[in-house]
Amino acid sequence: MRIATWNVNSLRSRIDRVEALLDRHDIDVLALQETKAREDQLPLMGLQAREYEVAAAGFNQWNGVALISRVGLDDIEIGFPGMPGWGEPVAPEARAIGATCGGVRVWSLYIPNGRKPDDPHYRYKLDWLSRLREAAHAWQDRPTALVGDWNICPTDDDVFDAAQFRNSTHVTPAERGAFQAFLDDGWSEVTRAHAPGFTYWDYYRQRFERDRGLKIDFVLGSPTFAERVTGAFIDREERAGQGASDHAPVVVDVA
């Protein structure tokens, strides 16, 4: 089974690219972030006709996430117990959608950006991660993948210029500690060993052309998921074209 994650930066503006990506890499499950679509702007054109099911959450112009699957999309959950806004009817800040696809529990996650370390949103980010980790304890005993845009660079190698980011989010000890806490709990980041390199490049200053990016899109697997991973790659070609998202898709193969 092939699972991919992609911060698509607006699903409507890139629906053709999404469909092409599914075909090009023969993807079974695609997790999307920053869908930027309202509920009435779904369903997504030709996907159903191609035997993919779609589930989405976070219907606003920033935070939306979605799952597209042709191997089942069962027991869909919007958010998780403890998530800010969980249980509210609309949950516009959902940022997380989970479903069982082909026997694997897949969570599409869009971790809060944090904006600036002195911004209240930074606290919100750390709190959100803490609550996710608590909820994730209950998911570790079965094949589970926490995929998406983590908005954290776990090491200095994951930033094109660590010095430039010294006073920025994504690299602070607290954020790295929050990421490490998942690993300490037994989650494994399964893409890095197969797919080094950045996954995100800012649109401006020709950051992609100069490969000045960040590695912030990750797949964290439970033990029974991680042991089944046979490979992974970053689709840099998708980022290279005109009209690309600022993130590249990350693809993982599972036996």
Add this chain to the structure above:
DNA sequence: ATGGTCGGTCACCGA
């Protein structure tokens, strides 16, 4: 320290 470029309830805000 600023600004650069995207997308969208579009001329501001969030990334």
